[in-house]
Amino acid sequence: MNSLFIGATSFGLIVLAILLFRIIADGIGYINWDFLNSFASRRAEESGIKAAIIGSIWIMCVTAPLAFVLGVGTAVYLEEYAKKGKFTSFVQMNISNLAGVPSIVFGLLGLTIFVREMALGRSILAGGMTMALLILPIIVVASQEAIRSVPSDLREASFAMGASKWQTTLRIVLPSAMPGIITGNILALSRAIGETAPLIVIGALTYVAFLPEGIFSQFTTMPIQIFNWTSRPQEEFQYVAAAGILVLLIMLISMNTVAVLIRNKFSNRH
Template identity: 60%
Template sequence: MHQKVDSSLIKRKVTKNRLFYFIFILATLISLSFLVILIYRILSQGIGYLNIDFLRNFPAPYIDKAGIFAGLMGSIFMIAITAPVSIILGVSTALYLEEYAKDNKFTRFIQVNVQNLAGVPSIVFGLLGLTFFVYIMGFGYTLISGALTMSLLVLPVIVVASQEAIRSVPQELREASIGMGATRWQTIWRIVLPTSIPGIITGSILALSRAIGETAPLIIVGAAAAIYTIPDSFLSRYTVMPIQIYSWTARPQEEWQYVAAAGIIVLLIILLCMNAIAVWIRNKFQKRY
């Protein structure tokens, strides 16, 4: 039996479909246009101030002498400490949760809390760092305080990303290894880690690029606004790029805004490079099974 097709109903459905199509396109265009405006504004203001001296100079009271060298080196040194600390702790935690921990209430409790920590505002980590590293451990307002605070900040993100990567290793591979008399650790070292390392590295780089752009917690743990040396020990005073940029934007003369824009360009280039490396690793080690 054929049902009579109500063509007006179909027309309405098709129109509705088109409507949603345009809504989604519009949404995409709106977010994209803000990105374009941002990049245009930053480039048009900052590109004139961006030169090799800007990268080499310390912050100076004169606009043509000002540079981001201290911030750049500070950010690099900070990541050089934050990366190993957070990756070693994060991957170990993920391995424990995925490979060793029994599936019980306690494990699930840790699991949920790690995920919650990933959503805690960064300023809260700043307060934690201030209390623990600056005062209790007595590191003061130094590079190591800032770097360890940042490690705490990115740690939950690295744990969650590593867990995902470890979980995606097929169970059959673990069984094959265990079935030949390998211990759990041998299986982790020879099978699980090599297979999941691209995912772990990608997640870690993305987490660390968040740390590079982060300002709030470092203001609390005392990164300096203007500093004329680069750190020479863990206990040196330091600054990082976002703080340097922030201090420039706070100055009254308009030209400092352009200097800040130049700083933002440097920061963005570094972030883009880190993300590009993450994408490159992901594509290079694309799953083979």
């Protein structure tokens, strides 16, 4: 069994290395300032990823605060305030199950609630709220694990000093759990920034030659722009798509690196 697992892992690493080599070889020559500072075009040599980068940043600016407040708030309530019982266990089970639901289901939910019922249209706000729903279960689970890791001795010491439940949660539990909470949030956002299906379902544009002016503007994102390029019949667009993938990979690696650095900083402090 161990040899089979090692063999499968080695094969996966080889395939990943080949894929990365192919993407780097095809896309590295197309990455320059003009590519980063130009809009999409019907000509491969003139295509850029500027609108997609700005659109992704706008989406994250809506998704991050919504998911953080709702996710961490839910985790604090479930771990510190909710009475343990059948209802709490039911809610916890459903949150864990939602973390494994295909992303396209959240896209259909966003299309029904935000785009149609709330009449937000194909806007950044609708897209950001949809992505917040997508990563919310992940943030709740990660935050709960971080809160559970806080030693009970700290809570008891706080209560012994006369602190209330809320004061203990705010000043003792949350600061101690913050490394895990922040790491979970950033990793969840890394998943959101690479998602395509939910945004396509709610009607995000695949060709944008302008920058968003607000949360009610239409938009595109890097994964959608890359999807658009790969669907083009011209071979040159495959190289442009590879360059877009490299930019997206750099952004994802940067976010993950920030998550590790923040976690290490808070861990050393505590």
